[in-house]
Amino acid sequence: MAILNEEQEMLRDMARNWTTSESPVAAWRKVRSEKPVEGYSPDAWKTMAEMGWAGIVIPEPFGGSEFGWLSAGLVVEELGKTLTASPLVATTLAASAIVLGGSDEQKGKWLPKLASGERVGTLAFDEGPRHDGRYSAKVEGGKLTGTKAFVHEAHGATLFVVAAADGLYLVEKGDGVSLSDRKLTDQRSHAEVTFNGAAAEKLTGGGDTLLDDVLDRARILTAAEMLGMAQQVFDVTLDYLKQRVQFNQVLASFQALQHRMADLFGDLAMMRSAVEGGLEALDSGFGIARAATVAKAEANRVLHTMSREGIQLHGGIGMTDEYDVGFYLKRARVLEASWGSTSYLRNRFATLAGY
Numbered sequence: 001m002a003i004l005n006e007e008q009e010m011l012r013d014m015a016r017n018w019t020t021s022e023s024p025v026a027a028w029r030k031v032r033s034e035k036p037v038e039g040y041s042p043d044a045w046k047t048m049a050e051m052g053w054a055g056i057v058i059p060e061p062f063g064g065s066e067f068g069w070l071s072a073g074l075v076v077e078e079l080g081k082t083l084t085a086s087p088l089v090a091t092t093l094a095a096s097a098i099v100l101g102g103s104d105e106q107k108g109k110w111l112p113k114l115a116s117g118e119r120v121g122t123l124a125f126d127e128g129p130r131h132d133g134r135y136s137a138k139v140e141g142g143k144l145t146g147t148k149a150f151v152h153e154a155h156g157a158t159l160f161v162v163a164a165a166d167g168l169y170l171v172e173k174g175d176g177v178s179l180s181d182r183k184l185t186d187q188r189s190h191a192e193v194t195f196n197g198a199a200a201e202k203l204t205g206g207g208d209t210l211l212d213d214v215l216d217r218a219r220i221l222t223a224a225e226m227l228g229m230a231q232q233v234f235d236v237t238l239d240y241l242k243q244r245v246q247f248n249q250v251l252a253s254f255q256a257l258q259h260r261m262a263d264l265f266g267d268l269a270m271m272r273s274a275v276e277g278g279l280e281a282l283d284s285g286f287g288i289a290r291a292a293t294v295a296k297a298e299a300n301r302v303l304h305t306m307s308r309e310g311i312q313l314h315g316g317i318g319m320t321d322e323y324d325v326g327f328y329l330k331r332a333r334v335l336e337a338s339w340g341s342t343s344y345l346r347n348r349f350a351t352l353a354g355y
Contacts, residue, residue, distance in 0.1 A: 002276040008071055014051065015078040022047070023084045025324045031085045032187055038120075038156030039189025040085040045156075049117020053088055058095050062111035069217075069282035073224035073275070080228025083327055085188060087120045089221050090153040094121025096217050097161045097168060101203030101210045106170065110159065121159040123218060124148040124171075124193050131340050133215075137164040137195065143176070144169055144200035147192065152338070154179055154191035161203075161214070162195065168210055169200040186331040216292035218339045220278035223299035226335050227275045230303045233310040233328050234268055237261070240314055257313065264309055267302045274298035290352055297345040300336045307332040 004012065023044060031041055038045075048054065056072040058064025072092055079086060095114045098107055113119040127136060127149055137146025144162060151160070160171045171177065176198030182190040206213060238261060241252040251257055278295030281288045307329035311318040319326045340348065 001272060002070060002280060008074060011067070011071055012074040012078065015075045018051070019078045019082045019084055024082050025327065028083045028085055028327070039153065040087060040156060044084070045086055046117060048086060048088060054091055054117045055115030057092055058099065058111050058115045062107055063115035064111065069220070070276070070279040073221065073279040076221055076224040077228035080225035081232040083229070083331060087122065087153040087156050089225060090122035090157065091120050092221060093123050093214065093218050094159060094161045097123070097203060097214045098170070100213055101168060101206035103204060106201065106203070110170070119159055120153065120157045121161060122151060122153045122157040123214070124151045124160045125163040126150055130337065131344060135163040135165055137162060139164055139166070139169060139200050139202070142200060143197040144171055144195045145197060147194045149192055150182060151191050151193045153189050154193055155189045160193065162200065163211060168203045168214065170203065171195060171198045171200050184334050186334045188331070188334070212289065215339060216288050217282065219292045219296035220275070220282060222335055222338055223275045223278060223295040226299040226303045226332070227271055229328050229332060230268055230271060230306045233306050233325060234264055236325055237310045237313050260309060260313070264306055267305060271298050271302040290349065293345050293349045293352065296340060297342055297349070300342045300345070303332045304336060
């Protein structure tokens with residue numbers, strides 16, 4: 001496990017206490033039932049912003065705390081444990097794109113608003129059913145035209161970081177921007193976003209690697225959410241096996257089930273090592289591309305197995321709405337496809353290694 005300083009431990013504990021008491025899975029059930037336009041509770045998001053979570057990776061001169069990516073990952077992990085619906089990941093990624101590639105004017109305009117939670121940002125990248133790294137959106141005369149097939153947290157976002165054929169652009173929600181709902185299995189906010197002559201400002205900094213640098217941050221932070229989910233599924237399943245009695249014996253006493261849980265425990269340790277390694281790579285600035293690829297690929301592998309095993313070890317009740325464990329499987333399948341499937345990431349790692 002990563003070695004945390006005192007401030008990071010306090011941040012993690014604050015996030016853990018808040019999610020446990022104020023945003024348990026029951027809060028997600030409420031959001032699902034009430035169906036707010038944004039796809040999350042605005043009051044909960046306001047509280048997160050007031051606690052400074054939206055500005056963790058934003059420099060202090062622009063209203064953030066510049067507390068680092070490991071710190072951001074600690075918070076996101078806790079949110080993943082309770083399936084908290086929020087635009088924190090999306091906004092953090094949008095802010096990171098501006099930090100990396102924005103001009104001083106763009107940073108001054110957007111970063112304070114993102115740090116305070118006044119504005120919500122998101123990435124609008126993929127144009128097809130799978131992440132493939134190809135973007136055909138075009139900009140002519142400062143106007144962007146194109147369609148993005150799956151945009152997370154699009155309904156609550158007011159700022160889109162859009163991948164076009166020649167780089168990244170900032171687009172405000174408004175004229176020339178239209179949304180069509182995407183109903184995915186996790187029942188979170190997803191939309192197809194069409195840009196039809198929308199005013200766009202290019203992010204001119206960051207060099208030729210800007211787009212890949214932003215994607216690597218998306219992979220690592222998404223993997224942090226997946227880590228929290230995997231940890232929770234493991235804990236909930238273990239508790240269930242310790243309580244459920246079958247054939248006059250507690251399920252946890254069966255050696256075959258003990259072996260399965262031991263395998264999952266080992267997988268979880270491997271996943272944590274990969275994800276924390278990715279977060280630390282972002283903070284150090286070294287080996288980011290490889291670390292991001294490994295983190296997301298391992299998160300895909302372990303959460304896929306963990307969510308499937310969690311359902312099986314709960315038996316048929318695992319997929320009933322009464323039990324929370326089924327929600328994790330549904331969210332897992334969406335996140336596995338985000339920013340690169342396992343096969344895509346394996347190919348990318350081979351390319352990075354020179355094969």
